[in-house]
Amino acid sequence: MNNFTFCSPTEFVFGRGTENECGKYVRKYGGTSVLIIYGGGSAVRSGLIGRCKASLAAEDIPCEELSGVQPNPRDDLVYRGIEICREKGIDLILAVGGGSVIDTAKAVAMGAVYDGDFWDFFSGRRADKALPVGVVLTIAAAGSEGSADAVITKTEGMLKRGSSSPAIRPKFSILDPELTQTLPAYQTACGATDIMAHTFERYFTNTKEVEITDRLCEAVLLTMVKETPRVIADPDNYDARANIMWAGMVAHNNITGVGREQDWNSHGIEHELSALYDCAHGAGLAVIFPAWMEFVYKHDVMRFCQLATRVFGVKMNFADPEATALEGIKRLRQFLHSIGMPINFAELGAKEEDIPVLVEKFGIGDGETGGFVHLKAADIAEIYRIAAGARL
């Protein structure tokens, strides 16, 4: 096991009706003037924004609003948020939404207390301070409610880039599974895929002997395999929604990743798809992850056998371990298909002829990108090709 540090100080408030306590938690974490950031009109129409504002009003906390965050959130809205913070003396950002809203809030929080361009933090600079961020989560997916990470797309050049700093971990995150019950099946499945992908990125490692972290990863995956079909079949299943919502946090606050090298190449490879086609991140991952697995599995057949047997219930084929490994990947793809996810470029709306563009945007030139298996540009092109033509 490798040396590591782990600190997840976010206060999680979980369960029915907890969004009505957001004013109390804003007060607890020092907010006296709040910017609420959210996405489209559904959060208004459902009454959620109204409930959050009422909870703030009950604590006599004034608020501004910034709406219109889209999936694959853009830099322009971040700049507007930073302006509002400076003009109105905002001292806490309340994100009401999913990963895109939270990541926008995190970027605003960094930019509002920084003299330069916030994009610096998405170009390698590490933020050492930010306004406090609170969250009311509406989608189980990104894990941003408990993570130190944010991903923003720069409209100019469609560059999708990440930033990471302890300063942007939310101070509190309110998770009410009921808020996810109105989510359409497709978005629910995209979120579930993202949660599983966050776990796979950590599961595939060259670090030996990290049994506890392996088992924690498998705990998340087993939960997702059990609960996701239940919410697809019955969107109002509160307990299944609750299990998925908490698994989404556990999958990405890094408790499932400590003590080991991680991979993250599949996320990078997917990011070019969602940046170019504006498809859902989860849908892109459903296409990319099994393809990446098929490309790399020979690097550590036994690790893929472990996944296949412990998570997907495959019987170990001792005469032909590779068959076990491949059967596990096949079951993953079948699972993703069963919950309504695309499994190849055509179903995603991507085009095989764009592969050179995707590889170029990935931008490693003659270099390579590290992780479980080091990949060069030609490897990434091959993974896109496997993904393009994948079948059940």
Add this chain to the structure above:
Amino acid sequence: MNNFTFCSPTEFVFGRGTENECGKYVRKYGGTSVLIIYGGGSAVRSGLIGRCKASLAAEDIPCEELSGVQPNPRDDLVYRGIEICREKGIDLILAVGGGSVIDTAKAVAMGAVYDGDFWDFFSGRRADKALPVGVVLTIAAAGSEGSADAVITKTEGMLKRGSSSPAIRPKFSILDPELTQTLPAYQTACGATDIMAHTFERYFTNTKEVEITDRLCEAVLLTMVKETPRVIADPDNYDARANIMWAGMVAHNNITGVGREQDWNSHGIEHELSALYDCAHGAGLAVIFPAWMEFVYKHDVMRFCQLATRVFGVKMNFADPEATALEGIKRLRQFLHSIGMPINFAELGAKEEDIPVLVEKFGIGDGETGGFVHLKAADIAEIYRIAAGARL
């Protein structure tokens, strides 16, 4: 799933040599005058206390020392620690040891900023403030390095009582698995038993549909079942030590307990054994937990079947589920025996004729104690009787 809040803000610093960074973390968390609390001479002889003091000296942080903490730590040392804090203007407590040392440090931390008797916090009063506590952990067992809990024994009347407050969660905990490599096999096994018991107390619940928490519990248990025999056979196995050390934290910062009712009756029943006989807490748990299971399993046979099949590899007997449940309990007792733990009163050094005394000290009179199964005094007596006569 039940509503819950979860907040585990402790900064964990894990791996080889990390104790040499303790001065840096004391500084980070505001310590300018430190009280180091530890147990016996072995921490001095091994050079650990010296290394910690050197790390403090490198940051120009002065320190006082309080040694002599014993297993089942007593109130008298807490009073001495509080005195030192007041006389010397201590502003951070550094616990160098296992659960007994950490719990002593937590009690001192509460008492030092309280005008009354610290024992109030072990008699139902909740602490709202405490001096910051840092930890250098030397035994994987109690989980106190990541918990909000402490247990102290009052010498007068041998009362063993607990206290819980977010104020006593350690600010930082340094976990170097190498420090546990010199631990004798018996203490190693006692620690492993305690870790498993912390998980069982949360696993046995009447709350339905908490799959993610079940799976996280099983992740800890599977890790312990794999790694404990390895460290008993090879005390210097760093990776096995590391997995157990991190599992011990995960088992007790409550990530394995959220969203559900918990039990904790076995811990209470054991506390009377270690208070009366001064035996190791883990050894007492090895005797009590299987006995408690045999007494309560009919309350939810399927939950015991889940444990038996998922953790102990028992094949499900669909014609006779009770047989599966009982086989799981049998395997647990065999496992505990295999790592050198006692399995009945005789092996523990307890006496069946003391059962009335134990039950009286437990102190529920005509009432009952809640959890998975509500127990009355007669039930507790029966659990002690099962434990007294247990065989493989």
